[in-house]
Amino acid sequence: MQTRAAILWEPHTDWSVEDIELDDPKAGEVKIKLTASGLCHSDEHLVTGDMVIPKEIAELMNLEQFPLIGGHEGAGEVVQVGPGVTTLQEGDHVVLSFVPACGRCPSCAMGQQHLCDLGAFLLAGRQISDFTSRHHSKSGKDLGTICCTGTFAPYTVVNEASCVKIDDWIPLDKAALVGCGVTTGWGAAVNAAAVQPGETVVVIGLGGIGMNAVQGAAMAGARHVVAVDPVDWKRERAGVFGATHTAASIEEAQAKVGELTWGANAEKAILTTGVATGDLIAPMMSLIAKGGRGVVTAVAPMTQEDVKLNLFEMAMMRKELVGCIFGNANPRRDIPRLLRLYQDGRLKLDELVTNTYTLDEVNQGYRDMRDGKNIRGMIIY
Numbered sequence: 582m583q584t585r586a587a588i589l590w591e592p593h594t595d596w597s598v599e600d601i602e603l604d605d606p607k608a609g610e611v612k613i614k615l616t617a618s619g620l621c622h623s624d625e626h627l628v629t630g631d632m633v634i635p636k637e638i639a640e641l642m643n644l645e646q647f648p649l650i651g652g653h654e655g656a657g658e659v660v661q662v663g664p665g666v667t668t669l670q671e672g673d674h675v676v677l678s679f680v681p682a683c684g685r686c687p688s689c690a691m692g693q694q695h696l697c698d699l700g701a702f703l704l705a706g707r708q709i710s711d712f713t714s715r716h717h718s719k720s721g722k723d724l725g726t727i728c729c730t731g732t733f734a735p736y737t738v739v740n741e742a743s744c745v746k747i748d749d750w751i752p753l754d755k756a757a758l759v760g761c762g763v764t765t766g767w768g769a770a771v772n773a774a775a776v777q778p779g780e781t782v783v784v785i786g787l788g789g790i791g792m793n794a795v796q797g798a799a800m801a802g803a804r805h806v807v808a809v810d811p812v813d814w815k816r817e818r819a820g821v822f823g824a825t826h827t828a829a830s831i832e833e834a835q836a837k838v839g840e841l842t843w844g845a846n847a848e849k850a851i852l853t854t855g856v857a858t859g860d861l862i863a864p865m866m867s868l869i870a871k872g873g874r875g876v877v878t879a880v881a882p883m884t885q886e887d888v889k890l891n892l893f894e895m896a897m898m899r900k901e902l903v904g905c906i907f908g909n910a911n912p913r914r915d916i917p918r919l920l921r922l923y924q925d926g927r928l929k930l931d932e933l934v935t936n937t938y939t940l941d942e943v944n945q946g947y948r949d950m951r952d953g954k955n956i957r958g959m960i961i962y
């Protein structure tokens with residue numbers, strides 16, 4: 582069929598919205614009619630070159646990362662089912678999980694679906710089943726899909742491993758947020774930081790991920806949730822998601838946390854800035870008490886290796902520094918679980934969407950993100 586998509590032909594260019602040709606689903610695949618797609622900062626890392634596979638590795642894999650269709654935070658309806666699909670049928674409502682979950686690999690078997698072996702395909706852009714493309718440009722060029730999804734298009738074809746079936750009555754434009762941002766941020770607090778009742782938690786960066794880390798920390802029973810962002814209106818909004826205090830910078834947060842905890846410091850800190858840079862780690866860890874934990878959720882440039890960190894304090898104060906992908910969640914359990922909390926009025930989704938856009942306005946959406954105008958921008962089809 583013919584449809585449209587926002588394509589990134591190479592880094593450091595705009596998204597190009599074009600007509601594309603979309604094939605029927607092959608074995609194990611389904612065609613999805615999307616309702617909405619969130620504008621997550623991770624796609625911006627493709628544009629800035631942070632998340633470009635180094636040339637030597639791409640050659641080794643015989644892989645062309647570009648051109649690709651962006652978008653990995655989507656939800657919609659199954660409109661066509663390929664041969665051999667056993668878990669979905671036409672008409673099912675699904676959230677696309679940005680990490681596929683096969684359910685059979687060692688990580689999935691251990692209840693760590695965010696580490697599913699199929700994650701190896703996230704940046705490869707080809708179909709999981711046979712490493713070919715279902716998406717093609719008008720000129721006949723194969724198009725990749727970021728995170729095996731490609732939600733910057735009203736229709737896409739994905740593997741059933743990327744689909745999590747949800748209750749029909751959940752609004753799909755809100756459910757889309759749980760395909761990445763909500764689960765990532767909420768899980769960064771609840772799973773990765775393992776926030777306990779009464780703790781002090783600092784969240785650094787209040788975008789789509791950070792606001793959900795605030796929301797997760799509050800739900801886990803944190804006593805103080807200190808929300809840090811240089812953008813004034815985002816700090817003001819953070820209270821809606823459960824922040825108890827705010828700071829405009831990490832330095833300001835250090836003073837505030839010292840005061841709140843009588844010098845003991847925070848049990849947990851979570852880094853959710855637009856980009857993770859090495860110079861942010863030491864300041865984040867300086868917010869943490871002995872025995873505390875720092876969680877890196879923000880994405881760094883792929884080749885970044887230099888980090889500023891006080892190693893003496895790390896050992897002698899037994900501080901932990903941990904990574905976190907997709908909120909260390911199990912999408913097949915956690916996506917429906919989070920949506921039921923939304924249904925019960927316990928989890929905020931409506932409040933996350935600041936501005937909506939058409940597919941043609943995708944570059945405006947990202948300009949607004951860069952300009953600090955959005956908690957989450959969302960494309961509605």
Ligand SMILES: NC(=O)c1ccc[n+]([C@@H]2O[C@H](COP(=O)([O-])OP(=O)(O)OC[C@H]3O[C@@H](n4cnc5c(N)ncnc54)[C@H](O)[C@@H]3O)[C@@H](O)[C@H]2O)c1
Nearest residue numbers: 622623786787788789790810854855878879880905906907
């Ligand atoms: N680990 C994962 O699985 C995962 C999943 C999704 C997104 N991410 C990453 O999480 C990060 C956040 O994504 P997002 O969509 O929320 O981005 P966003 O651009 O919407 O939000 C980032 C926020 O950080 C703030 N900020 C920037 N520098 C800061 C600083 N020094 N101190 C305090 N605040 C600062 C910005 O003002 C902005 O509000 C990105 O790097 C994204 O790629 C990671």
Ligand SMILES: [Zn+2]
Nearest residue numbers: 621623761762
């Ligand atoms: Zn994302």
Ligand SMILES: [Zn+2]
Nearest residue numbers: 683686689697
């Ligand atoms: Zn798996």
